[in-house]
Amino acid sequence: MGLDTAIAKPHDELRSLLAGDLDAVNHLIRERMASEHAPRIPEVTAHLVEAGGKRVRPMLTLAAARMCGYDGAHHVKLAATVEFIHTATLLHDDVVDESGQRRGRPSANLLWDNKSSVLVGDYLFARSFQLMIETGSMRVLDILANASATIAEGEVLQLTAAQDLATDEATYIQIVRGKTAALFAAATEVGGVIAGAPEDQVAALHAYGDALGIAFQIADDLLDYGGTAAIGKNIGDDFRERKMTLPVIHAVAAAEGEEAAFWNRVIARGRQQEGDLEQAIELFRRHGSLDATRDKALGWAKKAKDALAPLPEGRIRELMRDLADYVVERIN
């Protein structure tokens, strides 16, 4: 997930504003990922947790809580919870995607094995669950349980939708909610809940996280057909994995005759050959699929910014607004 490495400015200023809280989160993460009985666990998690993740999700939890005037200590637990869930998801993704790279370093399943990735991921889920219980808030638990279900459901849906040319934009958005937006939305929402913010602000925080996550993921999927290796993604990964992302959905909808046969061959049947990626990009150009995708991403970024309206004015809100611009800046 390139967001972790791509964000610079609004992210960096948020990091400064929340430096004390973030130190506490990092301390708690190191403390709670330890295992008395199984030293393999911190070996695997340290690899991920210290591998340069920018802590965007926990920072959003802290930002939401502070913006809503929270002055307790539970937001730190929730931020660590969110990072544990994120890390567990990455570990399980490594198994699932048979990927060999994660944040520019070999993924845990290559350094250790699939077994460790699955089980240490399970351990982190359990630890996140223990942490959130310590807040004593049933509502927070409910939000995070629902997010966990949406995440898993979205990932399963992605499995079955890949290679299926009938996948439409609604299904795509459902997948993106699962793989990306659900955890952003929960991260911001629980920050507001723990602060005791009014209902309209809690709803605004959820809507912001949801739209931010979707904007980010659409931008990321677009860059898969035109980014550079510098952002840590290889162009065409999604194409080779036959994923039905927005550019493909758009181009397939416009395809007839030979074009339809092309998509059927490369996505549905998976018979890819030299030059197919270039041909796909040419079809995107012909139908304006990349422009249409970019417009969607910008639309979701705007939704994220608009969602902030009911929230308390101030520097944090401005930076959250800037963050929404930032996640789509690379494609604009």
Added chain:
Amino acid sequence: MGLDTAIAKPHDELRSLLAGDLDAVNHLIRERMASEHAPRIPEVTAHLVEAGGKRVRPMLTLAAARMCGYDGAHHVKLAATVEFIHTATLLHDDVVDESGQRRGRPSANLLWDNKSSVLVGDYLFARSFQLMIETGSMRVLDILANASATIAEGEVLQLTAAQDLATDEATYIQIVRGKTAALFAAATEVGGVIAGAPEDQVAALHAYGDALGIAFQIADDLLDYGGTAAIGKNIGDDFRERKMTLPVIHAVAAAEGEEAAFWNRVIARGRQQEGDLEQAIELFRRHGSLDATRDKALGWAKKAKDALAPLPEGRIRELMRDLADYVVERIN
């Protein structure tokens, strides 16, 4: 886990006593494993959930709650929670062990793939989490979160302890608590908690489930060196996977010279050849390792029965006592 197929009599009478509750649990399981968006999920889970599992763990939750006089409806949710956690663990085990059989049918990871097993397992964990939240009991959540962490920790510990000749009985028990006893202990304990049972009874229920799970797992590990294919296990599976179960730990402790070299070759270095399993069993006979293991299993079964003392007398308590005898009957 052979318990699901091996238990007959005490299990069957408990099933009759709790028939109404169990129907409600089965109904809830079918309802909650559905997914609006990802039809792959019920496909995978139905395969497991309907594959003849005897529902031992959820039945223990129901039994504990009823024994302690509960007449509400939350025990049904907790029983379904426990079965979801169990099923999720099986799905992740299938990936982890690269096993090809589960309950006598091809495992989910062969019928579908590793991806589905990991992600559908995650989905079931999330669903179990949603279910337990509906009880509104923070204490129940705490017990189940701690059990989840112990399960994952035990499974990771098993990974690192396999092939390690220095593994001792304390480490073995820690592994067994994780892979088997933690969920039994949580299953019985939450039944008491939801019933509002006094503290000594709640502690008794935990101790019973813990000891029952350990007795069962030791018996199961013993049968791996002397059971029959009729119980669904192949003799020598643990040996081939170089697992440090109690018979091996006992024999290794008694080994010198050539025997030590044998264990080093077959377990630590994994250079197994024709006749090694027979040689291992011969060494067990020489040192009384199987008898010593059987004594341990009987000792834990006795602990389980003794733990029941503070609980209300009645048919359920008698059957739970019989169940403790039953899990070790096959080895006695």
